[in-house]
Amino acid sequence: MNLPSNALVAVVDGEKLALFRNSGSATDIQLTAVDAPPLEDRVVGSAGRNSSDANPDNDTQAEDGFAMSVAQALNGWALKNKFDKLVVIAAPKTMGELRKHWHKEVEGAIVGELTKTLTGHSTDEIIKSIQAA
Secondary structure (H helix, E strand, O other): OOOOOOOEEEEEOOOOEEEEEEOOOOOOOOEEEEOOOOOOOOOOOOOOOOOOOOOOOHHHHHHHHHHHHHHHHHHHHHHOOOOOOEEEEEOHHHHHHHHHHOOHHHHHHEEEEEEOOOOOOOHHHHHHHHHHO
């Protein structure tokens, strides 16, 4: 996948968010770390989820709540024109939760999604994954 210059890259899982900007070109990706916006503390994510046999613990609810907070923060940035293009790299479950909460401005800015857990990986590994997608 080509990554447009100045595009925002969000790398997310159920507990961590890392943001980067492509300070290079579409074909010569150079990721520069960006400070993440403050995230609202949420204990639960989408309504209707309860701990049960299918959802055995509260960790899942906390992860969903984190994903919802990330979506809300990025929604706010999109509405303030802090990015035009967005690539989202997220763990599979987190990606599903993020998609439920995107504002139409974020949906319109997304130029790529990569369903993969890359939080905690080096920028070189993230770049390789984007290029391979």
